[in-house]
Each structure stands twice: as C-alpha cells, then as structure tokens.
Amino acid sequence: MKARFILNGERVAVSCHPLRPLIEVLRSDFRLKGTKGGCGAGECGNCLVFLDELLVNSCLLPVYRLEGKRVTTIEGFVKTREYLDIEKAFLARDILSCGLCTPSLILAVEALLARRSSPTEKEIAAFLEGNLCSYSGSLQIIKAVSLAAETRKRRRGDVKRHRTDARP
Numbered sequence: 001m002k003a004r005f006i007l008n009g010e011r012v013a014v015s016c017h018p019l020r021p022l023i024e025v026l027r028s029d030f031r032l033k034g035t036k037g038g039c040g041a042g043e044c045g046n047c048l049v050f051l052d053e054l055l056v057n058s059c060l061l062p063v064y065r066l067e068g069k070r071v072t073t074i075e076g077f078v079k080t081r082e083y084l085d086i087e088k089a090f091l092a093r094d095i096l097s098c099g100l101c102t103p104s105l106i107l108a109v110e111a112l113l114a115r116r117s118s119p120t121e122k123e124i125a126a127f128l129e130g131n132l133c134s135y136s137g138s139l140q141i142i143k144a145v146s147l148a149a150e151t152r153k154r155r156r157g158d159v160k161r162h163r164t165d166a167r168p
C-alpha cells in the first residue's frame, strides 16, 4: 500500500506492506535514527513518537494507520520552543540520560506538559512509568519536569506580557 502522511511538518509517502511498523519506516526509509528500538512489543517505551497529539509506541503502529496523520519524531520536536523548555530544565537538573532513552523521555515529558501545565510530583512519576529508564520515578527527573513546567509558564506569561505591553 501507499500511505501519505505528514512527517515532522513535511508531506511524505511510503509504499510498503500495510502492517510494517512505523519505527522501521522512520529508521530505514527516512533515516530518522532518533526513534530507538528496543523490545518491539510496546514494553520499553523507547520508540515513542507523536501521532497527531497522541503519544504512541511506533513499534506497534502499522503503516496503514498513518494515512492523513501527522507524525512528529524527536527530530521534529527539537525544532520547537516547547523542546527548549524541557532541554533547559534537563540541563539545569543534570539529567544525563543515555541516547537510547532520552528521545522518548523528552517526548513523554512533552505529552504530559501538553495536558497538565502544573503536574504534581505524583502525576509526573505515574506518567513516566512507561519509560523504562533509570531516571523513571527518580526525584531528579520529577524536579526536572516541574522546572520545565515552570519555565514554560514563565515563557508564555512573558510572551503575553510583551504583547500586552506593545499595545498603545
């Protein structure tokens, strides 16, 4: 089959078996290596991408479900302002996760912050449970996510204030 979808903001098409998993398409056809493999069974959380606004395991997503959808991988997300909020907080809290876990960890944090602007520590720990990473549930990552939430709120508040200030 031929599936047409939007990948990191660009219209793309791929011809392959309808059941081929998205992770293979990303890594092999599009050379997007930021999405990592692992268990291949929806267990480790290393292969996360956004499908429209939904965080999904790309190892479990067959190509036939991509038609007309927007797929955002870590390569697309790093170009956003939202990514900078998270990166800044991770650096400030010394989150030095390995290359295998970091992309999915960042996308999971974004999925949480998109839903909850001020998540509690309990909510953060529960949300990141699906990422099998040494940071999952650690106080360090919880503090980093809280800081990212604060950073984002401050940035958005600053933008609003500037817009208000600019009015005559």
Ligand code: FES
Residues within 6 Å of the ligand: 036, 037, 038, 039, 040, 041, 042, 043, 044, 045, 046, 047, 057, 058, 059, 060
């Ligand atoms: S590779 Fe482990 S959840 Fe997809």
